[in-house]
Amino acid sequence: MTGVTARRRGRPPRAESGDTRDRILTAAREEFSERGYEKTSVRGIAKAAGVDSALVHHYFGTKEQVFEAAVEVAFAPALDAPDAVADGPLDEVGERLARFVLGVWENPTTRKPLLAIVRSAVNNETAAAVFRGLVVSQLLRRVAARLDLPDAELRVELAAAQLVGCAMLRYVIRVEPLASADLEAIIARVAPVVQGHLTGP
Amino acid sequence: MTGVTARRRGRPPRAESGDTRDRILTAAREEFSERGYEKTSVRGIAKAAGVDSALVHHYFGTKEQVFEAAVEVAFAPALDAPDAVADGPLDEVGERLARFVLGVWENPTTRKPLLAIVRSAVNNETAAAVFRGLVVSQLLRRVAARLDLPDAELRVELAAAQLVGCAMLRYVIRVEPLASADLEAIIARVAPVVQGHLTGP
Known part of the structure; x- marks a missing residue:
């Protein structure tokens, strides 16, 4: 047992540089979310x-x-989630997407970097381009591919708009009663709308 | 005619101070939309x-x-619009609200101050409070009052969320194809959703 512990503690040089890299990323996340892209x-x-x-x-x-x-x-x-959102029954994709997006906002660990992205993307074109690249191409395009409809991308973006707007009003601007409403109550109202945009007539 | 022109040109002190006031407000709008609330x-x-x-x-x-x-x-x-949005047939209030919100964003004169509010409200609690006061209490509460339902405020906010999200993705982050889509095509897809939130089951 002692030997194992000793091995775990004796990090090789690569792990050491990995630590530095992680420390820089953690600091970057803090700075970007505190100050936004431009002031960082x-x-x-x-x-x-x-x-x-x-x-x-x-x-x-x-x-x-x-x-x-x-x-x-x-x-x-x-980022593993897009598959989980896109896969599974098509008639429940609206609820999966709503749960995924609002879930990331509910989670205190991911809310901070999300706020950083939103604050930065709203104020700076470079950051907006990163947002478009990551969120749109990673998540929305994959859901759109699943739909297999000629207007799939517009559908996915209007569905995303409902969720982005919810996140803005609930978590960023904190408008009441939405900010304090029960998450399940919101999902119950929003999931059918998202589903309608995605697979409706 | 000359007398009238002369009278028009000879501004009384109050009009003079009104000009200064307007000039300050114009400058303020420019500064806030260029720099955001904090940096102004x-x-x-x-x-x-x-x-x-x-x-x-x-x-x-x-x-x-x-x-x-x-x-x-x-x-x-x-700000005269809330009455026009709230009044009129209740089964078309969704389309009126969608046309009003997206119309303000389409208009180059109002888009700039709106961008200023959004940029500021996302980054600063004081500006967020101004946003909540102006947008929520002036517009949304009046629509909610018209609905006369126990959950009217939450309904109006979820309806607003669809429009706020559209505005964010189309005008602020500029995600394609939504950013270049025909306005009427967007209204056609979004108005029923807004209506559903407001008066649906």
Whole structure:
């Protein structure tokens, strides 16, 4: 048992650099969500992570690339979800999509990076492009492919609009009574709308 | 005729101060939409309007109050709309609300202040409170009052969520194909959803 513990503790050099990379990403996520894309600097991220700016550039490249990596890592668990959302019975895809999007917002771990993306994308074209790339191409396009309809992409975007608007009013602007309403009550009202956009006439 | 022209040109002091007030508000709108709430300062607004900061404080008070006034003026034409949206046949209120909200976004004159509100409200709690006060209490509460249902406010907010999400994806993040889709095609798909939230079972 002691031997195993010792092996676990003695990290190889690659794991060490992995730690630094993770520390930079954690700092980047904090900085981007606190300040938004524009006010965040590579220098500020480096300082928060306790490393030299050159190391941030070495691992990630430009600020845009740090942002993309920070967002991608935050969504690593969620990025497996598109398959789970797109697969399964087509007549329940609306509820799956609603549960997925609102679930990511309900989860305190993913809410912060999401707020960072929204704040940044609303204020900055570079960040908006990252949002379009990640959210739209990773999630929405996969659901659209499943629908196999000529107007699938527009359908998916209007469905997403219902969920994006819910997230804005509930989690970002915090309009009452929506902000305090029971999640299941919201899903019950919103899932049929999402389903209607996706597979309705 | 000459006398009339002369009278028109010889503005009384009150009209003169009205011009200054308007100039400050125009400058404020520009500053808030360019920089967002946090990065905008009363000093910057004063400079852009070519007046002293003290005059801005004299007319409006705090930065929050300047913001509120700038937003309110921008929406002066739209603020008559809640009655027009709430009144009229109840089975067409969904289409009226959809046309109103998307129409304000389509209009280049009102799009800029709207972007200013959204950018500011997403990043700043004070601006979010102004948004909740103006948009929610002026527009949504009036529509809710018309519905006369126990869950009217939640219904109106979920309806608004569909429109807010459309506006975000179409005008702010500019996701294709939604960003370039024909407005009437969007209204045709979105109005029944809004109506369903408002008056559906």
